[in-house]
Amino acid sequence: xxxxxxxxxxxxxxxxxxxxxxxxxxxxxxxxxxxxxxxxxxxxxxxxxxxxxxxxxxxxxxxxxxxxxxxxxxxxxxxxxxxxxxxxxxxxxxxxxxxxxxxxxxxxxxxxxxxxxxxxxxxxxxxxxxxxxxxxxxxxxxxxxxxxxxxxxxxxxxxxxxxxxxxxxxxxxxxxxxxxxxxxxxxxxxxxxxxxxxxxxxxxxxxxxxxxxxxxxxxxxxxxxxxxxxxxxxxxxxxxxxxxxxxxxxxxxxxxxxxxxxxxxxxxxxxxxxxxxxxxxxxxxxxxxxxxxxxxxxxxxxxxxxxxxxxxxxxxxxxxxxxxxxxxxxxxxxxxx
Amino acid sequence: xxxxxxxxxxxxxxxxxxxxxxxxxxxxxxxxxxxxxxxxxxxxxxxxxxxxxxxxxxxxxxxxxxxxxxxxxxxxxxxxxxxxxxxxxxxxxxxxxxxxxxxxxxxxxxxxxxxxxxxxxxxxxxxxxxxxxxxxxxxxxxxxxxxxxxxxxxxxxxxxxxxxxxxxxxxxxxxxxxxxxxxxxxxxxxxxxxxxxxxxxxxxxxxxxxxxxxxxxxxxxxxxxxxxxxxxxxxxxxxxxxxxxxxxxxxxxxxxxxxxxxxxxxxxxxxxxxxxxxxxxxxxxxxxxxxxxxxxxxxxxxxxxxxxxxxxxxxxxxxxxxxxxxxxxxxxxxxxx
DNA sequence: TTGAAAGCGCTAACAT
DNA sequence: ATGTTAGCGCTTTCAA
Numbered sequence: 117x118x119x120x121x122x123x124x125x126x127x128x129x130x131x132x133x134x135x136x137x138x139x140x141x142x143x144x145x146x147x148x149x150x151x152x153x154x155x156x157x158x159x160x161x162x163x164x165x166x167x168x169x170x171x172x173x174x175x176x177x178x179x180x181x182x183x184x185x186x187x188x189x190x191x192x193x194x195x196x197x198x199x200x201x202x203x204x205x206x207x208x209x210x211x212x213x214x215x216x217x218x219x220x221x222x223x224x225x226x227x228x229x230x231x232x233x234x235x236x237x238x239x240x241x242x243x244x245x246x247x248x249x250x251x252x253x254x255x256x257x258x259x260x261x262x263x264x265x266x267x268x269x270x271x272x273x274x275x276x277x278x279x280x281x282x283x284x285x286x287x288x289x290x291x292x293x294x295x296x297x298x299x300x301x302x303x304x305x306x307x308x309x310x311x312x313x314x315x316x317x318x319x320x321x322x323x324x325x326x327x328x329x330x331x332x333x334x335x336x337x338x339x340x341x342x343x344x345x346x347x348x349x350x351x352x353x354x355x356x357x358x359x360x361x362x363x364x365x366x367x368x369x370x371x372x373x374x375x376x377x378x379x380x381x382x383x384x385x386x387x388x389x390x391x392x393x394x395x396x397x398x399x400x401x402x403x404x405x406x407x408x409x410x411x412x413x414x415x416x417x418x419x420x421x422x423x424x425x426x427x428x429x430x431x432x433x434x435x436x437x438x439x440x441x442x443x444x445x446x447x448x449x450x451x452x453x
Numbered sequence: 454x455x456x457x458x459x460x461x462x463x464x465x466x467x468x469x470x471x472x473x474x475x476x477x478x479x480x481x482x483x484x485x486x487x488x489x490x491x492x493x494x495x496x497x498x499x500x501x502x503x504x505x506x507x508x509x510x511x512x513x514x515x516x517x518x519x520x521x522x523x524x525x526x527x528x529x530x531x532x533x534x535x536x537x538x539x540x541x542x543x544x545x546x547x548x549x550x551x552x553x554x555x556x557x558x559x560x561x562x563x564x565x566x567x568x569x570x571x572x573x574x575x576x577x578x579x580x581x582x583x584x585x586x587x588x589x590x591x592x593x594x595x596x597x598x599x600x601x602x603x604x605x606x607x608x609x610x611x612x613x614x615x616x617x618x619x620x621x622x623x624x625x626x627x628x629x630x631x632x633x634x635x636x637x638x639x640x641x642x643x644x645x646x647x648x649x650x651x652x653x654x655x656x657x658x659x660x661x662x663x664x665x666x667x668x669x670x671x672x673x674x675x676x677x678x679x680x681x682x683x684x685x686x687x688x689x690x691x692x693x694x695x696x697x698x699x700x701x702x703x704x705x706x707x708x709x710x711x712x713x714x715x716x717x718x719x720x721x722x723x724x725x726x727x728x729x730x731x732x733x734x735x736x737x738x739x740x741x742x743x744x745x746x747x748x749x750x751x752x753x754x755x756x757x758x759x760x761x762x763x764x765x766x767x768x769x770x771x772x773x774x775x776x777x778x779x780x781x782x783x784x785x786x787x788x789x790x
Numbered sequence: 791t792t793g794a795a796a797g798c799g800c801t802a803a804c805a806t
Numbered sequence: 807a808t809g810t811t812a813g814c815g816c817t818t819t820c821a822a
Contacts, residue, residue: 176509176798213554213556215553239460462800482801488807509798577815
């Protein structure tokens with residue numbers, strides 16, 4: 117009831133401009149079959165009344181909203197922030213708007229169901245949706261969906277994925293090339309594919325170099341600073357501590373550095389630290405940190421590019437798009453050779 | 454693959470469950486006048502068909518969407534990220550969902566107009582809207598609006614504001630109390646109220662202590678690291694350089710620290726640095742940084758609380774809500790006494 | 791070039 | 807307890 121009072125609708129504009137609603141609609145959508153004079157008048161009234169078309173009504177009637185939807189598991193994660201940066205860049209290029217949807221509600225629902233529900237929800241007001249680190253890749257929607265870093269082995273929808281294994285392998289080659297033989301590893305959340313692949317890269321890297329795997333050097337983790345801190349403490353207290361630590365992500369690496377410092381060690385003088393992922397904030401304050409740049413923002417950027425292509429009916433070549441990792445060496449690891 | 458199927462509507466559910474659409478609607482909205490048996494059946498069909506109600510249609514018909522809207526000028530700003538944290542906390546408490554709206558489009562529109570347009574836009578799919586650092590506080594909408602840190606002297610809508618002046622004064626008292634007499638200042642974006650107030654606090658702080666103001670010690674800035682870096686270089690190269698620098702925000706402070714280090718100075722041994730604002734990332738990596746905690750996330754949290762109250766028809770006492778600043782001293786400033 | 795009218799998917803009276 | 811129906815604000819045929 118209160119709504120009708122304050123909201124200016126297309127009817128109000130039509131009435132004030134002495135035309136029909138369809139004419140106003142035509143002006144709004146820049147149709148070319150409107151008399152310049154009429155067009156002018158309608159625009160003036162729109163301006164005067166401060167009219168804004170209702171997203172809800174518009175998207176209900178026509179497919180096109182010029183808005184892209186984004187669904188994230190956790191907006192408080194720096195990872196999420198970084199992805200948004202990339203997406204923001206891309207939508208700016210294409211003139212799209214962006215709607216990010218987050219639920220503050222119950223976490224009772226299983227992830228796949230929740231994700232599907234959110235996608236359908238956003239689908240009603242957007243032209244396409246991007247989902248970050250989903251647990252499912254099957255969505256039954258009218259408009260296209262692109263997922264980023266899905267936790268699924270064989271994604272069934274368009275997906276942007278990272279080369280975790282190759283990146284981890286590169287880290288190991290780098291460290292081993294510097295002469296390190298005892299290299300510690302602190303893992304990520306074991307239920308995530310990325311964590312498993314990084315660990316695999318660690319293990320295979322050792323094997324390729326003929327270095328026997330020492331289980332003591334592998335610490336569990338969960339992609340947090342705390343995990344890095346605790347894991348590093350354990351590793352550094354070993355009778356024969358590692359000379360280098362490979363952390364599953366940058367947050368973990370930061371925890372490692374903190375622990376090392378607290379134990380009186382200097383990075384990189386006494387310990388080489390490498391972290392996967394490369395969140396600028398982290399690296400900025402830690403020149404001592406060599407990272408595998410996963411170009412997280414690039415993942416957001418590419419996902420958006422692909423999605424826009426799909427919306428326009430230009431499907432990309434394949435279903436999967438790999439973002440290569442790049443080892444960023446900050447002259448910060450100790451050469452033992 | 455089940456992609457690109459047409460959307461499942463309430464009609465499909467009704468048909469499959471052998472009931473009318475209104476019955477399905479009742480089940481969806483948990484009305485109590487539905488036979489348990491029917492309810493069960495409808496729910497089963499909903500589950501089976503993977504039905505999700507259309508946000509667009511729902512919000513068009515009924516006033517209640519259970520979604521809160523958020524409008525930000527720049528999602529890439531750490532400030533924005535921090536505010537989102539607070540909002541996220543609050544919506545979780547109340548079981549609301551959140552929609553963040555950003556435009557990648559033209560920046561041609563004047564800010565007030567754009568802000569008003571976005572508010573109307575989001576208004577059609579939300580129960581209320583929060584706008585961060587708006588240039589206007591007059592919105593003609595049916596549902597409530599709360600602004601955070603408006604760049605307006607006398608906000609005309611519910612607003613959460615910071616106590617910039619008092620915070621800056623506290624910084625000066627602290628530094629002067631430590632014995633500093635030559636204190637440099639690097640400003641924020643001069644067109645923003647916050648920057649003006651902080652500068653005022655700096656000046657008045659000096660005056661209260663009877664320290665003459667030296668214009669050389671005031672450098673312009675824009676809330677960026679670069680500004681801090683350049684400003685600090687200038688200050689530190691003065692014939693009689695300051696012993697402490699008060700930076701307009703934390704980013705600027707980081708730039709100051711970088712510049713000091715590059716010039717071979719150690720913080721805080723050779724220079725005391727205080728920054729306004731307190732973004733955890735920045736402070737975390739800079740134990741040397743004493744900051745004025747503006748509780749940015751607290752601003753988001755409070756704005757949401759107020760908005761939820763307004764939605765529920767419980768208006769708060771006044772139009773303005775002040776978030777007090779708090780000086781966080783990390784034992785990092787040098788005592789000259 | 792413009793207007794009338796039919797819905798989009800949904801909720802909320804009003805019926806039954 | 808359930809069905810029928812009238813719109814919400816908008817776009818889009820189809821007529822005029």
